[in-house]
Amino acid sequence: MAIQPKKNQMPVQDAKVRARNFGEVALGYTPEIAVAEANRCLNCKNKPCVSGCPVNIEIPSFITKIKEGDYEGAYAVISQSSSLPAVCGRVCPQESQCESKCTLGIKFEPVGIGRLERFVADWHNANFKGEPVVPESNGHRVAVVGSGPSGLTCAGDLAKKGYKVTVFEALHLAGGVLVYGIPEFRLPKSIVQKEVETLKKYGVDVETNVVVGKTITIDELFEDGYEAVFVGSGAGLPRFMGIPGESLKGVYSANEFLTRSNLMKAYKEDSRTPILRGKNVAVVGGGNVAMDAARTALRLGADNVYIVYRRSMEELPARAEEVEHAQEEGVKFEILRNPVELLGYNNPDDRRDPKNGSVIGMKVIKCELGEPDEKGRRRPVEVPGSEYVIDVDCVIMSIGTSPNPLIKSTTEGLEVNRHGGIIVEEQTGKTSKEGVYAGGDAVTGAATVILAMGAGKTAAKAIDEYLSKK
Amino acid sequence: MYKIVKKRVLNPTVTMMDIYAPMVARKAQAGQFIILRVDEDGERIPLTVAGYDREQGTVKIIFQIVGGTTMRLNAKNEGEYISDFVGPLGCATKTDGIKKVCIVGGGVGCAIALPVAQRFKELGCEVHSIIGFRNKDLLILEDEFKACSDKLTIMTDDGSYGRQGVVTVPLKEEIEAGEQFDEVITIGPLIMMKFVVATTKPYNIPTTVSMNPIMIDGTGMCGGCRLTVGGQTKFACVDGPDFNGFEVDFDEAMSRASAYADFEQREREACCNLFKKEVK
Numbered sequence: 001m002a003i004q005p006k007k008n009q010m011p012v013q014d015a016k017v018r019a020r021n022f023g024e025v026a027l028g029y030t031p032e033i034a035v036a037e038a039n040r041c042l043n044c045k046n047k048p049c050v051s052g053c054p055v056n057i058e059i060p061s062f063i064t065k066i067k068e069g070d071y072e073g074a075y076a077v078i079s080q081s082s083s084l085p086a087v088c089g090r091v092c093p094q095e096s097q098c099e100s101k102c103t104l105g106i107k108f109e110p111v112g113i114g115r116l117e118r119f120v121a122d123w124h125n126a127n128f129k130g131e132p133v134v135p136e137s138n139g140h141r142v143a144v145v146g147s148g149p150s151g152l153t154c155a156g157d158l159a160k161k162g163y164k165v166t167v168f169e170a171l172h173l174a175g176g177v178l179v180y181g182i183p184e185f186r187l188p189k190s191i192v193q194k195e196v197e198t199l200k201k202y203g204v205d206v207e208t209n210v211v212v213g214k215t216i217t218i219d220e221l222f223e224d225g226y227e228a229v230f231v232g233s234g235a236g237l238p239r240f241m242g243i244p245g246e247s248l249k250g251v252y253s254a255n256e257f258l259t260r261s262n263l264m265k266a267y268k269e270d271s272r273t274p275i276l277r278g279k280n281v282a283v284v285g286g287g288n289v290a291m292d293a294a295r296t297a298l299r300l301g302a303d304n305v306y307i308v309y310r311r312s313m314e315e316l317p318a319r320a321e322e323v324e325h326a327q328e329e330g331v332k333f334e335i336l337r338n339p340v341e342l343l344g345y346n347n348p349d350d351r352r353d354p355k356n357g358s359v360i361g362m363k364v365i366k367c368e369l370g371e372p373d374e375k376g377r378r379r380p381v382e383v384p385g386s387e388y389v390i391d392v393d394c395v396i397m398s399i400g401t402s403p404n405p406l407i408k409s410t411t412e413g414l415e416v417n418r419h420g421g422i423i424v425e426e427q428t429g430k431t432s433k434e435g436v437y438a439g440g441d442a443v444t445g446a447a448t449v450i451l452a453m454g455a456g457k458t459a460a461k462a463i464d465e466y467l468s469k470k
Numbered sequence: 471m472y473k474i475v476k477k478r479v480l481n482p483t484v485t486m487m488d489i490y491a492p493m494v495a496r497k498a499q500a501g502q503f504i505i506l507r508v509d510e511d512g513e514r515i516p517l518t519v520a521g522y523d524r525e526q527g528t529v530k531i532i533f534q535i536v537g538g539t540t541m542r543l544n545a546k547n548e549g550e551y552i553s554d555f556v557g558p559l560g561c562a563t564k565t566d567g568i569k570k571v572c573i574v575g576g577g578v579g580c581a582i583a584l585p586v587a588q589r590f591k592e593l594g595c596e597v598h599s600i601i602g603f604r605n606k607d608l609l610i611l612e613d614e615f616k617a618c619s620d621k622l623t624i625m626t627d628d629g630s631y632g633r634q635g636v637v638t639v640p641l642k643e644e645i646e647a648g649e650q651f652d653e654v655i656t657i658g659p660l661i662m663m664k665f666v667v668a669t670t671k672p673y674n675i676p677t678t679v680s681m682n683p684i685m686i687d688g689t690g691m692c693g694g695c696r697l698t699v700g701g702q703t704k705f706a707c708v709d710g711p712d713f714n715g716f717e718v719d720f721d722e723a724m725s726r727a728s729a730y731a732d733f734e735q736r737e738r739e740a741c742c743n744l745f746k747k748e749v750k
Binding site for chain 1 (some may be wrong): 493494497507511512513514538539553554555556557558559686687689690691692693694696697698703705708719722725726728729730731732733734737
C-alpha cells in the first residue's frame with residue numbers, strides 16, 4: 001500500500017467563526033481518521049520518535065494499539081509515561097520533538113503523533129468508566145509545591161508508586177499555567193479538571209489557597225512530616241521592556257491579560273473580573289504566550305491585533321500550529337519591529353478626563369537581522385530613523401518572566417542562579433537543599449509544558465530513590 | 471471554604487469580619503494582606519490584614535463597601551462562608567530601629583493602620599496616631615487607637631468630630647513643635663498619602679506608604695500591581711505593599727487605579743439592583 005504523504009487533517013472550527021468564540025479550535029480526530037493516521041506509522045525498530053519525547057512515551061506501541069482499534073490499550077501505554085495525555089496532545093511542540101525524529105518525516109510529513117495522542121486521551125476521557133487502581137500506601141509523605149504541569153506529573157508518578165502526596169497551590173484552582181495561562185480555545189479547562197480529578201483518585205490531596213513561602217515555608221513542610229518536597233512553582237514576575245509608557249492604562253503583561261481571561265473568566269460577559277476589550281491591540285513577543293494573548297484579544301472583539309516581534313517569521317519561538325492558527329484568524333504579524341515607546345493620552349484642558357493616562361500608540365523601530373547570537377538565532381539590529389507609530393488602545397507585553405522570589409527568599413540553603421532560577425542537578429532535579437527537588441519554569445525560566453512534565457517525572461524518580469534508601 | 475466567625479458593622483460603609491483561616495492566622499503580621507473571593511466566579515480582591523488571633527485561628531479584615539464584591543461580602547453573615555481566603559501576602563511592616571513613630575491613617579485605611587500602631591506599641595515604641603475621616607458618622611476604631619497611642623489626634627473634613635481639617639495639618643504641627651519621629655507611616659487614600667509625603671519630605675523624616683493597587687493573583691505572577699518606585703518597576707504584592715513614600719510615583723498609581731472605573735460603576739449598580747430585588 002502506498003504511503004499517504006501528508007498527515008490526516010484534524011477537523012477545526014472555521015477560522016472566521018472561531019476568531020470570535022472561545023470554543024476549542026481543533027476538534028480532534030474521529031476513530032476512522034485516527035486509524036488511518038496510525039496506519040501511516042512504519043513501526044520502525046529503532047523508534048527514533050521515543051527519544052524525541054521528553055517523557056519517552058512508547059510511541060510506536062500506542063500507535064499499534066490504535067491500528068488494532070484498542071484505544072484503551074493505547075491509553076494504557078501512554079499513561080505509563082505521561083500523567084497528562086489530553087493536555088500534551090494539545091500543547092506539546094511535537095514538530096520539534098517526537099515528530100521531528102519520525103522516519104516518515106524524512107521523505108513525507110511525519111506521523112501526526114500529537115493528534116493521535118490527543119485522540120487516545122479524549123477517547124479514554126469520554127468512554128472509560130472504571131476506577132484507577134490505587135496502589136498500596138508505602139507510608140511516605142511528599143509535598144509538591146505548585147499544581148502546574150511539573151507538579152501534577154511529579155505528584156501523579158509518586159502517587160502511582162504508593163506515596164502520599166499533597167499538592168499545594170497558591171491560586172483558588174489547580175492546574176497552574178494550564179488554567180491561568182493557556183486559553184480555553186486551545187486547552188479546555190474541563191480537560192485540566194479531569195486530569196486533576198484523576199490524580200485525586202490516585203490519592204493525591206490538592207490544597208488550594210496555600211502560598212508556599214508565605215502561608216507555610218519549605219522547612220515547615222518538613223516539620224509537618226513531609227519527607228521530600230518538589231518545587232514546581234512556575235515562572236514568576238513578568239518582564240517589561242523598560243521603555244517609557246509601560247505603566248499606562250491598557251498596558252498588560254501577558255500573564256495578567258491571560259489570567260484575567262482564563263482563570264477569572266473575564267471573557268464571559270457576566271464575569272466580575274474586568275478586562276480591557278481593546279479595538280487595536282499590540283502583543284509584544286513571539287512565543288506561545290504571545291500567540292495565546294493575541295488570539296484572546298481577537299476573541300474579545302478586537303478589530304486589529306498585531307504581533308510585534310523583533311526578528312523574522314523564521315525565528316518565532318511559538319509552536320508552528322499556533323502561528324498558523326493565529327494567521328488564519330487574522331492576527332497581523334509586524335515582524336522585525338521593536339517597540340521604543342508607548343504613547344499615552346493626555347487632555348491638557350481636563351485633568352479629570354478618564355481617558356488620561358491610557359495608551360494610544362506604540363512607537364516602533366524597524367529591525368534587520370544581523371549576526372547570530374550565542375543561541376544561533378540572528379540578532380535584530382535596529383534601523384536608525386525608521387520609527388513610526390501604530391495606533392493601539394491595548395498593549396500586551398509577552399517577553400518572558402523571571403522566577404518567583406517567594407520560595408528562594410524564605411528557604412535557607414536553596415541556591416539559585418543569577419537569573420533567580422533554582423539550581424538543580426539535571427539528571428535528578430535535586431537542589432542544594434537536602435530532600436528538596438525542583439523542576440519546570442522555576443528552574444529553567446519560561447519553557448514548555450512538556451519540558452516541565454519531563455522535569456516532574458525525573459524528580460519523581462529521584463525522590464522515589466531517595467526515600468527508598470532512607 | 472472559610473467561615474465568617476464574627477461580623478461587626480463599624481459604620482454604614484465599613485464592616486469588620488473575623489474569618490477562620492488558621493494557616494493564615496498562624497503567619498500573619500501587621501502590614502501584610504490577604505486575597506479573598508466571596509463565591510465561585512467572584513473576583514479576587516486584596517485586603518490588608520486588620521488583625522489576627524493565632525489561638526482562635528482567625529484573621530480580621532475590615533473593608534469599605536465600595537463595589538460589587540464588597541457588597542456581596544457585606545451581604546454575608548456570621549456563620550456563613552466565603553470560598554477563598556489566601557495569605558498572608560506581601561512583606562510585614564518594618565519595625566527595626568524605630569523608637570518613635572507617627573501613624574497617619576485616612577478613612578478605611580485606619581483599619582490597616584491600627585495593627586501597625588498596635589505592633590509598634592507592643593515593641594515599646596512611642597506611638598502618635600493621626601486619623602482622619604470625612605465626618606463623625608464614618609469614624610471607626612477610636613477606642614482601639616486610643617488604647618495603643620501615646621497621642622491620638624482625630625480629624626474630620628467637616629469638623630463634626632475632633633478637629634476640622636486634613637491629617638497633614640496636625641502632622642506638620644507636631645513636626646514643627648519638635649517631635650522627633652524616626653518614621654512616619656501612612657495608610658489611606660492615594661491622594662492623602664501623596665500629601666503626607668509632601669509634608670514630611672522637607673524635614674526628611676523617613677516615610678513609609680502602604681500601597682493597595684489593583685491585583686489579581688497577589689503572589690508575583692501577573693504584574694498587575696506594578697508601581698514605579700525610585701524610577702524602577704516594583705510589584706506591590708511581593709516587593710510591598712510598604713514602600714518608601716519619597717520614591718513612589720503617586721500620579722501614575724492614581725491613574726492606574728482608575729483603569730476599570732467604568733466597569734466598577736456598572737458592577738456597583740448591578741449589585742445594588744440585585745440586592746434591592748432580594749430585599750423585596
